[in-house]
Amino acid sequence: MVAYHKNIQADLRKLHIIRYPAPELREVCTPISDPADPSVSALVDRMFKLMFEAGGMGLAASQVCVAARLFIASPTFDPTDRRVYINPRIISTSGKVKVKEGCLSVPGISIKIRRAPKAVIEATGLDGERFMEKAEGLLALIFQHEMEHVDGQILVDHMGWFEKLVHHRVLTELRELSGLELSGRSTASG
Ligand SMILES: [Zn+2]
16 A cells, blocks of 8 residues: 655556455545645546546545545536545435445445435645535535545445345456456566
8 A cells, every 4th residue: 555645746657446355445544644735636636537537426545545535526527527525524414315336446336325315524625725515415425435435445345245145256356356466466576
């Protein structure tokens, strides 16, 4: 796992979206001490590029292997709709709704999850200012999904035995793929 550091620009091009069962997805991320530092906006730019390329509407730093409390969102999937949440904290949620959710780090699987349709978040922006935002619908759901990433949880944790059975083949394939990537890497490094 790449810890967040000020020289992260040098590593930006190497960043990519990691997938289940990568252990880095399980890490509880650490706060960013200087959200207004240019290195944070450089990281955010790279994350937006990766997220839009992958067709996602939300992405947490832990999904690109950076252990920082940060996520981005674009609920309209419009490239000009760029929302950034640094050191985020969900203040309140209300209501209950069952929604189908997927995750860029667990491709090929979507499951029904109970979420709150309304959420209030507090976070810091790239300008270093703390702000509060009330969200309803999709954005509220993104808040809850991404906050779980920030705390080292993923979609698979919501799956019961039945869903694990239904998605057994995809989960097995993802595990096998990660094994191949690992062995490929060790071969390459000699
Ligand atoms: Zn996700």
